[in-house]
Amino acid sequence: MPDVSVPAERRILIVVVAAGLLALASYFVRDAAHGRAFLERNVYNWPVWYCGAEAVSEHRDPYRVEPLRACEHRVRGAVFKQRWAVIPMPLPGYSLVLMWPLLALPFFAGKTVWIAVVFVALGISAWSSGRLTGVWFPAVLLILAPTVGVLNLLYGGLEPIGIAALCAAALAFERNRPSLGGALTVLALIEPHLGVPAVVAAFALIPRSRVAIVAGAAIFALASVALLGWGTVVEYVRAVLPAQSAGEGAISTQQYSLTHLVYLAGVSTKVATTLGSIWYLGAIALGTFAAARIRALFGRASAVVLVPVAISLFGGLYVHNHQIAAALPGALLLATLPLRHRWLAIAAVALLAFPWEFSTRSQEIVACFAVCASILVLAPGLALPRRLVVSCVLPVLFAVGWSFVDALPHSRFALAAQPATIAANDLATTAWTKFLLWTPGRTVDDAATFLLKIPWWLALFALALLATLVLLQPARAGDRSAATEA
Numbered sequence: 001m002p003d004v005s006v007p008a009e010r011r012i013l014i015v016v017v018a019a020g021l022l023a024l025a026s027y028f029v030r031d032a033a034h035g036r037a038f039l040e041r042n043v044y045n046w047p048v049w050y051c052g053a054e055a056v057s058e059h060r061d062p063y064r065v066e067p068l069r070a071c072e073h074r075v076r077g078a079v080f081k082q083r084w085a086v087i088p089m090p091l092p093g094y095s096l097v098l099m100w101p102l103l104a105l106p107f108f109a110g111k112t113v114w115i116a117v118v119f120v121a122l123g124i125s126a127w128s129s130g131r132l133t134g135v136w137f138p139a140v141l142l143i144l145a146p147t148v149g150v151l152n153l154l155y156g157g158l159e160p161i162g163i164a165a166l167c168a169a170a171l172a173f174e175r176n177r178p179s180l181g182g183a184l185t186v187l188a189l190i191e192p193h194l195g196v197p198a199v200v201a202a203f204a205l206i207p208r209s210r211v212a213i214v215a216g217a218a219i220f221a222l223a224s225v226a227l228l229g230w231g232t233v234v235e236y237v238r239a240v241l242p243a244q245s246a247g248e249g250a251i252s253t254q255q256y257s258l259t260h261l262v263y264l265a266g267v268s269t270k271v272a273t274t275l276g277s278i279w280y281l282g283a284i285a286l287g288t289f290a291a292a293r294i295r296a297l298f299g300r301a302s303a304v305v306l307v308p309v310a311i312s313l314f315g316g317l318y319v320h321n322h323q324i325a326a327a328l329p330g331a332l333l334l335a336t337l338p339l340r341h342r343w344l345a346i347a348a349v350a351l352l353a354f355p356w357e358f359s360t361r362s363q364e365i366v367a368c369f370a371v372c373a374s375i376l377v378l379a380p381g382l383a384l385p386r387r388l389v390v391s392c393v394l395p396v397l398f399a400v401g402w403s404f405v406d407a408l409p410h411s412r413f414a415l416a417a418q419p420a421t422i423a424a425n426d427l428a429t430t431a432w433t434k435f436l437l438w439t440p441g442r443t444v445d446d447a448a449t450f451l452l453k454i455p456w457w458l459a460l461f462a463l464a465l466l467a468t469l470v471l472l473q474p475a476r477a478g479d480r481s482a483a484t485e486a
Helices: 007-032 036-041 046-057 065-076 093-103 107-133 137-155 159-174 178-190 192-205 207-228 230-246 258-264 269-298 303-312 321-335 343-352 361-378 384-406 428-437 447-472 477-485
Strands: none
Touching: 007 036, 007 137, 007 361, 007 384, 036 107, 046 065, 046 093, 046 107, 065 428, 093 107, 093 178, 093 207, 093 230, 107 137, 107 159, 107 321, 137 159, 137 321, 137 361, 159 178, 159 192, 159 303, 159 321, 178 192, 178 207, 192 207, 192 269, 192 303, 192 321, 207 230, 230 269, 230 428, 258 269, 269 303, 269 447, 303 321, 303 447, 321 343, 321 447, 343 361, 343 447, 361 384, 384 447
């Protein structure tokens, strides 16, 4: 981190962060002025959660085509050109329970409140990460904003809540509050495949958190049964999750997972999901061992939560771009530790702070400021003049590269004819898989789509490589004594 006591560095950092946050505020104020159009463009998945809750309130199965499809077409209006199409509701019952107060509101009112929740979650994530790393809070806020904030606001997933819970849990563990940390780690299961690596690592490495973890998991299980019924919970575990992994997880062009890469190579979805599952478990193991090593070397209990999550997103079974934002807090932590190859984490933060997916030029400008701030605060080994050059040139290169790739031809999502094989009682995940397969351009990456994934793949690979190098790093007596005192 730069020495903010040096006037020149402090002034430069303040100017960059202030300009970035002003650009962010300007983007939202200007875009939000469009009112309902802003709500319709953002929180894209809100109809799925809303309609799932509506189905449950009518004592019907939220994982079936009907009544989910009818509700989605009603609230989305003309978005769906294919009247047979439906987007599945993949959340477990307890996630719906946690969101129920918002889902019970009128549709656009719930969306509006959710936008405020995303901003609060972004603030919690940035404040917790700032306390953990010693990086100036406004700088962390700017670094997290393009992905944890803007990108997740566009998609409307539950990732901001999960990321905030992970960051708060890491801070609780760092402050020797294992019960609170365990409870917050369980809360991260609101987005299951982000929370699982943290729960596994915390349960394995922090014994005093186990009671809270078991109690929290039991409460979530009971809440799911109470809301959905035992039969629907079993259906979710035995049918919905495998269908979602073999469908969306394998064939969708929006996937960053190893499952999708293997599928593109011509392997069957069954083999692809099996290989993705094995890789995911291996990545959790690598992240857990690396977190244990970091804790032993530096006494940083926060690594137990943040590092396994970051590593688990490399490859794996099911990874969307907006979910990769969960790797940023772990990357920030690694970038501020005195590791031999810390530059890998710094590079990862810079790559992850740039979303590589924009709908407006204003979002791109905010992302460029975020990359600039990441270099200024995380690369103190560079002299100030060199650091300024890198922090200015790197985001420009990112923006130019993105513009070049984005200008390449993209596959068009041609409309498919209505299939006769989708019934009202089919699993919505099965119907969605057929929709993907019968809509050209949604299952095979074109050159632009594939190239735009490479920077984040490189970032996640850098974190996995650093975790491996940490395991190979010999312990030093001073490190052991410091960890013991902590």
